[in-house]
Amino acid sequence: MKIGIYGGSFNPVHNGHIHLAETAVTEFGLDRLYLLPSKKSPHRSSAEYAPDEDRLEMLRLACKGNEHLFVSDFEMQTDRVSYTIYTVEHFREEFPDDELFLLVGSDMLLSFDTWYRFEEILANVTLCVVSRESGDIPELRKKAEELSKFGKILVSEASPTVISSTEVRKKIAKNKDFTCYLDENVVQYIRLKGLYSVRGEKKLLYNPDDKKKYLKSQLSAKRFNHSLNVAEECRKLAEKYGEDPDKAYFAGLLHDICKEMPDNVQKELVLNSGYTVCREELETRSLWHGIAGAYFIKKEFGVEDIDILNSIRFHTVGRAGMSRLEEIVYMGDLISAERDYKDVDKMRKLAYTDLNAAMMEAFAFSMKSVIKKGGVIPICTAEGYNFYTRLLKEEKNDSNLKRGLK
Structure with a gap:
């Protein structure tokens, strides 16, 4: 048989x-290709590196059906430095009579x-190179x-699919769409486990310090104080209701x-x-200012x-079916300390x-x-009122039904 070996962090695959x-x-013409995720270094944070067992499971999900x-978890099970020659020796012992192929990307x-001991690696395997960047085939041949x-x-002549795991992780951490880069089962697993979006990463994303300086320079003292009060109220509501x-x-x-921007500037942002x-x-x-503000922080920040x-x-008009964070900001604005x-x-x-x-x-x-x-009254406000009125009515009916069943 032709046995292939393909190692990497697969973080995520x-x-x-x-x-x-x-x-x-x-x-x-490989009969089998073994994918081996590398062991996580102890100093790596969870924002950078998913746990070994999660990367292993994501790899299994991505390979399912092929x-x-x-x-293989061979490289994860060893306590020594994971040099490729050790992996090659392991597979040579496992498949003594078969032909071994080592798959690497163009950068490798x-x-x-x-x-380490690259001559011995090449003495035991056929090295298979697949391009990871467009236009690098001549350099690879050389x-x-x-x-x-x-x-x-x-050297493969196939066109590469250029995707960076680093960029995928950044998109996940910033709550941007990443689904087109991953197998749908891997996407579901990441969401289920909450991978790549730990608190340390979020603190970088939601660091308010530089924004406070900007607000203080743009808003009146009264409006700036209100903004601080609303922020603090939102924090407390989030802690109460399980949000970040x-x-x-x-x-x-x-x-x-954008509350105190000139009318013409606000309207232009809205349009x-x-x-x-x-x-x-x-x-x-x-x-x-609500519409303008959302667009402004996306464009400028x-x-x-x-x-x-x-x-x-x-936050000014509300709507039906608001997310929990939308509800928190809506209420935080309404009940802030100075109100x-x-x-x-x-x-x-x-x-x-x-x-x-309360909504x-x-x-x-x-x-x-x-x-x-x-x-x-804006349409979305009326729809929001109707939504929460119906929701409370349904909750009351459910409660009465449960009492009746007792």
């Missing part, structure tokens, strides 16, 4: 890895003569020619970032935002977390005991305020 593996199987691809070939005196080297406190603080801090904006919002100047953007976009309207203490208490009930009351409060001022 992506479509480029699988394309490279399948290309090798087809082009080099009869030529196998997963170019530095192959610096590897390097293969230089190393050919030590053993047999094959740092993320909630960050969203609350920036919710009024360029790409958001669906109802007529009532477009005709009401006091509602522009590079914030791409859709939950943060939506929580700012809808002193009638019944604010009642609203605060409700926000920390029954968030759904319904908040929508009712908002609509009464609009009507009192002679305004027109």
Whole structure:
């Protein structure tokens, strides 16, 4: 048999890895290709490196259904430095009478003569090289020619699938779409286990310090103080309801970032935002800053977390089916420490005991305020009120039904 060996961190395994593996199987006629994830270094953080067992499982999921691809944990089980020659020796013992092939990417070939005991590796395997970058075939052929005196080297002519595990991890950490780069089963596994988005990484993403300096320079003292109060309220609500406190603080801090910008600047941001904006919002100047703010922080600060953007976009008008973070920012704005309207203490208490009930009351409060001022209620606000009213009614019916069953 022709036995292939393909090592790497697979952190996470992506479509480029699988394309490279399948290309090798087809082009080099491999009967089996073993994929071996490397052992995690103790100093690596979880934001950089998923645990060994998770990378192993993701690899199994990605290879599932391909009869030529196998997963081995050999390199994870050893306590010594994981040099490739040790892996080659292991497979030579496992398959003494079979032909061994070592699969590497183009970047590895170019530095192959610096590897530990590389001459012995080439004496025991056929080196198979698959390009990882467009246009590097001539350079690979030249390097293969230089190393050919030590053993047999094959260079694939297949076009590469250029994907970086580092970029995939960054997209996951920033809550950007990464699904097109990975097998759907791997995507589900990452989401289920919460991989690559640990608290340390989030602190970098949601660091408010530089944003505070910007806000202080752009907002009045009163508005800046309100923003700090809302951020702190959002943090407390997030802790109460199981959301990320740092993320909630960050969203609350920036919710009024465009509040005191000139009207023409706000309106231009609204019109360029790409958001669906109802007529009532477009005709009401006091509602522009939420839409403008979401677009502004995406454009100027590079914030791409859709939950943060939506929580700012809808913090004035609300909508049906708000996410928990959207609810937190909406309520945090309404009950922040400096608020002193009638019944604010009642609203605060409700926000920390029954968030759904608090949301319904908040929508009712908002609509009464609009009507009192002679305004027109935005469609999304009315839909939000109806949504939470129905939700509470359903909760009450379910509760009554359970009591009846008892």
